[in-house]
Each structure stands twice: as C-alpha cells, then as structure tokens.
Amino acid sequence: MTRESAADGLLARVWAELGRDTAELGALGSLPAAPLPARLDVSGLAVASVAAASLAAWARTAAADSIRLDGDRVAAAFQSERVARLDGVAPDVWSPLSGFRRARDGWVRTHGNYPHHAAALRRVLGLGSAEARPEVVDAAVAGRDADELAEAVTAAGGMCVVVAEEDPAADAHLREHPLVDLTRSTDAAPRPGPARGAPDRPLEGCACSTSPG
Incomplete structure (x- = not known):
C-alpha cells in the first residue's frame, strides 16, 4: 500500500x-x-x-x-x-521531562511539552516543579515498573507509553474498532456555522465576536 x-x-x-x-x-x-x-x-x-x-x-x-x-x-x-526561528535562533522546543527513560523492567517514553502533561507526570512521580530536572526524573522513573507507570500517568491526564516491540495481533484487534469516538455533550441546538460564500474578512459571519483594527 x-x-x-x-x-x-x-x-x-x-x-x-x-x-x-x-x-x-x-x-x-x-x-x-x-x-x-x-x-x-x-x-x-x-x-x-x-x-x-x-x-x-x-x-x-x-x-x-x-x-x-x-x-x-x-x-x-x-x-x-x-524550521521555526526566534530572532534567528531555533528555539528549544523539548521539555526536559520528555524523552526515553529506563524504568525498573524496561523503557518508557514520557512527554512533558504541554504544561498539563508535565504536571501529571510530576504528580505521579511525586516531584515538584523545581525538582523536575532530567536526572531527578530519570531516577524517579527507574524505581517504577514500566506498565504501572504508564497506566498511572495516563490516568492522571498525562502521556507516558511503554516502549515495546510491535504486536501484530494487538494491532489487528485495534483495527476492528472505530478510530473516532463521538460523545454528545449537550442537547442544545448547534450554533450557526460561518456565512457561506466569500466574505471580505476571514472571520466575517462566524459565531464569534471581533473588534476592528
């Protein structure tokens, strides 16, 4: 394919x-x-x-x-x-909380680029923001089992996955389920969409307020 x-x-x-x-x-x-x-x-x-x-x-x-x-x-x-540059310099876009880390029985991939993901990881590891240096995070992860840590961080609203070999059977099972899960959050009538046609300004006709200038 x-x-x-x-x-x-x-x-x-x-x-x-x-x-x-x-x-x-x-x-x-x-x-x-x-x-x-x-x-x-x-x-x-x-x-x-x-x-x-x-x-x-x-x-x-x-x-x-x-x-x-x-x-x-x-x-x-x-x-x-x-490709992004800030004053001609490529910004450091990776959080020190993000990376591959050795757990007690394997490896995990942690993610801390977004503040809520970083906060969830710190909570599970019992670390304050001032303690979240790479070497401290490495030591905290090393004392946890990979599966247990990944489940705990995910349940806390963060991102942490176990590094493992591909499992064709698990992949096949996932393909049998929908990729999209739709949940109705309200019975309110839908908001009107943007005006049809070609408006003079990008947000003209949308269901939001803008101020000129």
Whole structure:
C-alpha cells in the first residue's frame, strides 16, 4: 500500500465514522505524499489530518472550488519546530521531562511539552516543579515498573507509553474498532456555522465576536 492510498483510506474511514457524506470526498484532488521520513506512515497520517480539516471547512462554506493540498507545506507544518526561528535562533522546543527513560523492567517514553502533561507526570512521580530536572526524573522513573507507570500517568491526564516491540495481533484487534469516538455533550441546538460564500474578512459571519483594527 502506498502512502497516498494509506492517506486516502484513513481519510475515508474517519469521514464515514464522523457520519459525514462520503460524496464530499470528491472535493479533494489526489492526495500528495508529505516528505516526512519515518518508519511508521507519518506522511499518511499528516496528509489525511490536513485533508479532513480542509474538507470540513470546505463543507461548511459550500465553496465551489476543489481542494488541493501541497505535500511540502503539510510536511513543514508537521515539523515546524525544525524550521521555526526566534530572532534567528531555533528555539528549544523539548521539555526536559520528555524523552526515553529506563524504568525498573524496561523503557518508557514520557512527554512533558504541554504544561498539563508535565504536571501529571510530576504528580505521579511525586516531584515538584523545581525538582523536575532530567536526572531527578530519570531516577524517579527507574524505581517504577514500566506498565504501572504508564497506566498511572495516563490516568492522571498525562502521556507516558511503554516502549515495546510491535504486536501484530494487538494491532489487528485495534483495527476492528472505530478510530473516532463521538460523545454528545449537550442537547442544545448547534450554533450557526460561518456565512457561506466569500466574505471580505476571514472571520466575517462566524459565531464569534471581533473588534476592528
């Protein structure tokens, strides 16, 4: 299966699970490949994600034109931390809490780039913000079992996964379940969508307030 067909398949599956009209997929031209080198199909995921967001906007505005995606731009957006510069200097985008760490019985991958993920990890490890230096986090993780730690951090609202070999049987089982889980949060009437057509300003007609200038 090519990356292009993988993106097409992923998009079609998600669009159907969202309860959308699959005929709307016809607004998309041929999906490009995004130059994102990886062992997993990151390119297919990136292109399908951008295509779904673009298609949702297209459907809400009833645009007449079809959608054309640029694979190079998709790739740049998904690895923007590699091209972004602040005063000519590439910013350090990785938290010291993020990384591969050795647990008591294996390895885990922790994530602390977002404040709520960092807070959840610190809570589970019993660390204050001033204590969350890499070497301190390493020592705290080393005293925990990988599975137990990953479950505890996830339950606390953080991100921590066990590093393990691929399990084809587990992958096959996951493919039998929907990728999208829709939950109704309210019975209120939906808000009106943005005005159809081609407004003079980007947010004209949307259900939000803006001030001029």
